[in-house]
Amino acid sequence: MMALEAHRLGIAVKILCASAAEPAAQVAPFVLGDPNQLSDLLPFLSSVRVATFESEFYDSAVIETASRKCGTQVFPQPGLMGLIQDRLTQKELLDRYDIPTSPWRPVSSPQDAVVAYIAMNGRAVFKKRRFGYDGYGTFVVKSENELSALSLQMAAPGMIAERFVRFTREIATVAVRDQKGTVFFYPFVETKQKDARCLWVNGPIKETKALKTLKARITTLLSKENYVGAIGIELFDSEEGLMVNELAPRVHNTAHYTQNAFHMSQFAAHILAVSGERLSEPSPLARGFAMWNLLGSQARELSEIHPPMMESGAFFHWYGKIESRPGRKLGHINAIGKSPSDALALAKKMATKAARQLKY
Ligand SMILES: Nc1ncnc2c1ncn2[C@@H]1O[C@H](COP(=O)(O)OP(=O)(O)O)[C@@H](O)[C@H]1O
Numbered sequence: 041m042m043a044l045e046a047h048r049l050g051i052a053v054k055i056l057c058a059s060a061a062e063p064a065a066q067v068a069p070f071v072l073g074d075p076n077q078l079s080d081l082l083p084f085l086s087s088v089r090v091a092t093f094e095s096e097f098y099d100s101a102v103i104e105t106a107s108r109k110c111g112t113q114v115f116p117q118p119g120l121m122g123l124i125q126d127r128l129t130q131k132e133l134l135d136r137y138d139i140p141t142s143p144w145r146p147v148s149s150p151q152d153a154v155v156a157y158i159a160m161n162g163r164a165v166f167k168k169r170r171f172g173y174d175g176y177g178t179f180v181v182k183s184e185n186e187l188s189a190l191s192l193q194m195a196a197p198g199m200i201a202e203r204f205v206r207f208t209r210e211i212a213t214v215a216v217r218d219q220k221g222t223v224f225f226y227p228f229v230e231t232k233q234k235d236a237r238c239l240w241v242n243g244p245i246k247e248t249k250a251l252k253t254l255k256a257r258i259t260t261l262l263s264k265e266n267y268v269g270a271i272g273i274e275l276f277d278s279e280e281g282l283m284v285n286e287l288a289p290r291v292h293n294t295a296h297y298t299q300n301a302f303h304m305s306q307f308a309a310h311i312l313a314v315s316g317e318r319l320s321e322p323s324p325l326a327r328g329f330a331m332w333n334l335l336g337s338q339a340r341e342l343s344e345i346h347p348p349m350m351e352s353g354a355f356f357h358w359y360g361k362i363e364s365r366p367g368r369k370l371g372h373i374n375a376i377g378k379s380p381s382d383a384l385a386l387a388k389k390m391a392t393k394a395a396r397q398l399k400y
């Protein structure tokens with residue numbers, strides 16, 4: 041989606057990826073290679089003016105070395121990617137900027153896990169420090185049996201434990217900062233998770249004083265750390281107040297709706313920011329918007345599809361992944377409407393139609 045937007049804007053892109061079947065390789069020129077290998081990354085970085093990434097789970101030290109050797113800048117900066125890709129250093133970063141987050145502690149052994157479980161009053165969420173996404177790597181523990189099962193998952197560099205938050209809803213936003221220091225936020229949206237993975241997004245939600253304060257603190261973090269690009273911010277709205285659940289140093293699933301609901305999508309904004317262009321505040325095209333993820337229901341190969349016809353105000357997006365798996369994100373539907381609830385109803389209706397027709 042970044043490659044498509046870059047092309048539309050007249051910015052030429054080239055992809056470094058592991059396989060020709062990857063969605064980005066289907067729409068842009070690519071080089072096969074492993075971004076974690078200096079021998080693949082260095083020649084690639086040397087051949088471009090600036091680089092960014094779509095997943096934060098690469099070796100930030102390798103990227104930093106390659107970037108320094110050839111002088112091609114990578115945004116967001118590899119050092120920040122490294123801080124945010126690790127749940128522990130991410131929590132420390134949030135604490136440093138006084139950004140509210142659920143109480144947490146490091147866990148590096150089964151003994152630590154027991155201590156944390158007791159400290160969290162027998163309701164804790166354990167998260168792998170690295171490589172977690174879509175709920176893989178997140179374990180809710182509410183009993184001693186669940187706690188003993190957890191020790192099997194423990195591997196270097198360990199986990200963090202968080203207090204289980206009884207949230208009333210989950211919300212999210214994406215902020216973007218350009219190289220000159222301009223920062224803007226897309227609106228806050230409600231996000232609904234099913235099996236710890238995003239099912240739908242709906243907004244905008246009313247911006248309370250607490251949300252405004254949070255925006256100010258995040259702006260300070262981005263400015264002081266000289267962050268460049270888009271950053272996803274997931275939050276819990278709870279009776280104890282707002283808490284940041286996690287950050288993602290990239291474009292984010294919860295802002296895919298911006299493709300059709302804003303005059304500048306998160307993908308365009310991110311590409312412009314990392315390319316050194318100046319950003320201005322994006323404007324909404326509708327009063328309500330929604331996004332519904334098209335999640336796989338079974339393990340099967342996917343061949344060419346017949347795209348389902350959308351009603352006015354709804355937009356079908358398909359990623360071209362060659363395999364479906366239960367819960368895997370295969371595409372999404374964006375919808376706009378007169379109100380958030382209108383948009384959500386339309387997105388749901390079109391997602392149901394897509395699932396029935398495509399049988400993924
Ligand atoms: N401390 C917590 N308390 C209650 N639920 C949580 C907590 N942490 C995570 N969850 C639930 O699990 C989901 C996935 O966890 P998250 O930390 O966002 O990991 P991922 O990287 O897989 O998205 C969250 O969206 C939320 O629904």
Ligand SMILES: [Mg+2]
Binds near residue numbers: 274
């Ligand atoms: Mg999450």
